[in-house]
Amino acid sequence: MKVDIERIRAGASGAEAAGFLLADQQALIHQQGWLKMLAPRAAGGAEMPLPQVVRLEEAIAEADGSMGWVVTLCAGAGWFAGFLPPESAREIIATPNVCLAGSGAPTGFADTEGDGYRITGRWDIASGAPMATHFTLNAVLRGERPSAEPDRMVDRRSRLSWCRPAQVVIEPTWRSFGMKGSASHSYRIDGAWVPASHGFTVDPAHATARGTLYRFPFMLLAWVTLAANLSGMARHFLALAQDIVAVRRQPPASAQDALARAALALQGARERMVALLDPGLGPGRKGRMAASRRRLTRNCAKLRWRWCWRARRAVGDIYPYCGLRAAQEDSEINRVWRDFHTASQHALFTP
Numbered sequence: 001m002k003v004d005i006e007r008i009r010a011g012a013s014g015a016e017a018a019g020f021l022l023a024d025q026q027a028l029i030h031q032q033g034w035l036k037m038l039a040p041r042a043a044g045g046a047e048m049p050l051p052q053v054v055r056l057e058e059a060i061a062e063a064d065g066s067m068g069w070v071v072t073l074c075a076g077a078g079w080f081a082g083f084l085p086p087e088s089a090r091e092i093i094a095t096p097n098v099c100l101a102g103s104g105a106p107t108g109f110a111d112t113e114g115d116g117y118r119i120t121g122r123w124d125i126a127s128g129a130p131m132a133t134h135f136t137l138n139a140v141l142r143g144e145r146p147s148a149e150p151d152r153m154v155d156r157r158s159r160l161s162w163c164r165p166a167q168v169v170i171e172p173t174w175r176s177f178g179m180k181g182s183a184s185h186s187y188r189i190d191g192a193w194v195p196a197s198h199g200f201t202v203d204p205a206h207a208t209a210r211g212t213l214y215r216f217p218f219m220l221l222a223w224v225t226l227a228a229n230l231s232g233m234a235r236h237f238l239a240l241a242q243d244i245v246a247v248r249r250q251p252p253a254s255a256q257d258a259l260a261r262a263a264l265a266l267q268g269a270r271e272r273m274v275a276l277l278d279p280g281l282g283p284g285r286k287g288r289m290a291a292s293r294r295r296l297t298r299n300c301a302k303l304r305w306r307w308c309w310r311a312r313r314a315v316g317d318i319y320p321y322c323g324l325r326a327a328q329e330d331s332e333i334n335r336v337w338r339d340f341h342t343a344s345q346h347a348l349f350t351p
Contacts, residue, residue, distance in 0.1 A: 003056070004028065008063035015066055015181030016335060019174070020130045025067055025181075030097045034060070034071045038079035040209035043089035045081065047211050050221065051277040054228045058270075061232030065339030066181030068229045070128040074099050076225060077136050080160070082209035083200040089208070092162070095133045101126045102136030106158040108189060110139035116195040117141075117159065122171075122188040129170050129185045136162045137189070161199045167192035178338030223348050224273065227307050230349070231270050233340040234311040238263050240333040241318045244325055255321045262314035269310040308349050315340055 011025045021029075029035060037053055039045025048056075053075075061068025077100035081089035092098060108121015119139050126135065140158045173186040200206070207214035238259060245255045276299060319326060319337065326333045343349075 003059040003063055005063040008060065008067055012064040012066070012181070013335070019180050020183040021067060021070060021181055026131055029067070029071060035075050035078055035099050036093060038075050038213065039081045039093050040089060040211060040214070042086065042209060043081050044093040045078065047213060050213060050216065050224070051274055054224055054274060054277060057225055058228040058232040061229040062236045064181070065229065065233045065336065065343060066179050068232055069179055069182045069343060072225050072229055073127040074101055076222060077102055079213070079221065080136060080200060080202065082207055082211070082214035083202055084208060085197055086208055088197060092134055098133050099128055099131045100134045100136055100162070101128045101132035104138050106138040106140050108137060108139040110141050110159050112141070113193060116193055117161065119161070119163070119189045119192050119194055122186060124173070124186045125184045126187050127182045127184040129187060130183050132165060134162050134164060135168050135187060136160065159199050160202060161194055163189065163192060163194050163198065176342045178340070178342030224277065226346060226348055227273070230308060230311045230340065230343055231266065233336060233343060234266055234314050237315050237333065237336045237340060238318060240336060241322050244322045244333065248323065252321060258317060258321065262318055266310045266314045269307045273307055308344070312344060
């Protein structure tokens with residue numbers, strides 16, 4: 001899929017001022033079908049190979065961090081359709097302008113009631129909440145004994161589920177100094193009932209879609225796609241820094257060399273990660289996919305810090321060369337700098 005960089009960037013400052021993605025930005029997302037790219041083909045999604053997803057999400061984040069983040073988080077929630085009953089998955093993905101927002105933190109409670117659950121709780125940081133057509137949630141089942149799930153996302157006391165916006169109250173809590181357009185607000189549910197058929201388990205053994213994409217570990221998928229956003233924002237920052245350094249009257253002699261080194265190091269880390277993804281996640285034998293998953297699992301810790309560290313170091317090393325222009329709140333490079341540092345505080349990137 002081609003990314004219309006100019007159209008995305010044209011709305012970036014307006015989205016920051018408004019605190020949510022503007023109508024034209026949302027229209028572009030839906031026109032391109034980006035929020036369906038990880039959903040199963042059988043449910044009406046694109047079921048795009050993960051290497052292609054990573055490259056696309058990096059490109060969107062390079063155009064604008066807030067849009068990239070919303071697309072990544074909401075498309076990632078669309079991946080859950082591969083673990084839902086097929087009829088529920090088709091119903092959700094067929095929704096006009098479908099957008100799933102939510103949280104995986106088990107900060108709510110579920111009480112069994114009839115053939116469903118009574119849900120109460122509050123969840124933080126649901127990126128794209130104002131445009132959501134469905135919300136996902138993770139609630140602790142009261143009275144259940146803990147037992148770790150294979151992917152460590154939840155324990156068996158908790159239950160992933162989905163509900164409709166009418167059952168949700170959005171609380172406007174997102175006040176970060178960056179990523180303002182992501183509208184990553186909190187939401188709460190006050191005793192809403194959801195049927196048991198809305199529940200799902202994120203585990204390859206429980207996938208209802210047949211594609212290899214749904215045999216991929218959730219935490220690795222989350223980390224790789226979010227890391228692509230950091231990489232995209234860092235690339236945008238370096239491009240803007242290059243323009244600033246080029247017009248400075250007396251740029252430090254080391255500036256161009258530093259820019260070249262930072263860009264090369266970031267590109268190298270990115271290529272190593274994508275090279276690991278490529279071999280086993282396209283069409284092919286299950287054995288290749290399993291081998292790729294083992295390689296990723298084995299190398300994840302090292303690659304996680306390498307890609308993120310390279311992005312952080314690139315932005316940190318080059319910022320001083322940009323002068324006061326980079327410190328002006330209304331400058332593009334300052335917005336990108338703030339977006340990058342806000343995104344980098346995600347729990348998956350902190351020690």
